[in-house]
Amino acid sequence: MQGRRAGIVSRSLADAIDLVVIVGVLVGIYFAVAATRFLLHPRRFTWPEPSGLNLVVLGWVLLFAYLAIGWSNTGRTFGKTVLGLRVVSGAGERHPFLRAMLRSFLCVAFPIGLFWCVVNRRSASIADLLVRSSVVYDWEPRFPAAVP
């Protein structure tokens, strides 16, 4: 099954893990901001109360950057690494940074486009169709650097 296109379950689980990672980063940022405020004004310290919109915007920005950097470097994010998936271009290569940014933007702005892979014969999402990318099983990377 190595090299074959991944299905909706694997990709959804990988994206869910990435989402958890981003939520964890947001929580970390929240506590970092709170600690900074406590150190600056210990007597007037109150827990930060960001608005939901700010959190969503910040989460989207972080997710966009996280996905773009991961796909342009190794073709993997943490979630795809756990599930053994890799994002490759139509020629089977890594995406250049701009195309990785475009695919990341499409995934973050229109996440429901992922479910198009269920009905697509080549298991391609909307973003895959627009950027001409694929998500494949790649459990054991063939380049020596990744071999433990």
Add this chain to the structure above:
Amino acid sequence: MDEQPATPMDASNVVPLRVAGELPLPLGELVEQAFRIAVGLVAISAEALTDAVTQTLGGPGARGGDAEATGDRSATLPLLAGATMGAAVGVARWSARAATTLVRTGEIVFSPITHSGPFRDGMLRVGSELDALDSRWREERLREEAAAESFIRLLVPQVVDAALDQVDVNEIVAERVNVGAIVERVDLDTVVASVDLNAIIERVDVDRVLDRVDLPAIVDRLPLDHVIARIDLDDIVARVDLDAVASRLDVGAVVRRLDLAAIAQEVVDELDLPEIIRESMGSMTTETVGGIRVQSMNADRAISRLVDRVLQRGTPSLEETDDLPEDPT
């Protein structure tokens, strides 16, 4: 010259003493003996003087047979000295006889006078005076003798020192004393038996002796390897009753003295438990992730087949491999 002992029974333990005031010998013998002593002293002095003069002249000693054997001219000196001594002895004997004759003649000639009353009275007075002087001397004798002894006691050491300064005692002993013969006559067993070695040992300061002993140097000189090579350790161990030794061991005390906490900490440090836990967790994670991957892949295929069946596709979508991308480098 000496007086005969009073009885033959006392000859072994009685020292004959001359009683003061008695004249047991005839006058002639007394005078002859006095002359003999004087001549003997003169002879000894003359011989020593002749010997000294001969040596100062660089010749061989006048005493001994060398001069006679060689017929050296210096042998005339002892000859002259001997002749002089012989003449002196003759003169002495003649003088003694002459003196004796003169005294006896005087006694006969002056007998009328000596047997007269006034002369006897005079002699008695002279005798009493002499007795008084003798008594005074006997009273003063002890003090005088004590003074003389103290004087001699001070004088003799100085004289002896002065004499010893002129004499090489070591050379004299080497020349004249047969040390080997003396040692042979000494009964060393008796000497050693009379020595109280225990008292000597008690007087020895063993600590000071040991302080002066260089034990490392002595140990360095010992052939320890040779000694150890001669020791049969197997035989020694075979003689040891290990069961008895083990029964005398207080294992509980040994265990109580052990720092088990420190030992356990050292063992834990050597084991590197974090690395072991990391490796075990890593393997568990790998197995878990592998299981998730397989399960998710099977789920992907199941959903794909379901969708294909619903959409009535002829070929399963996930089975298509015609345009699959290659793995990235």
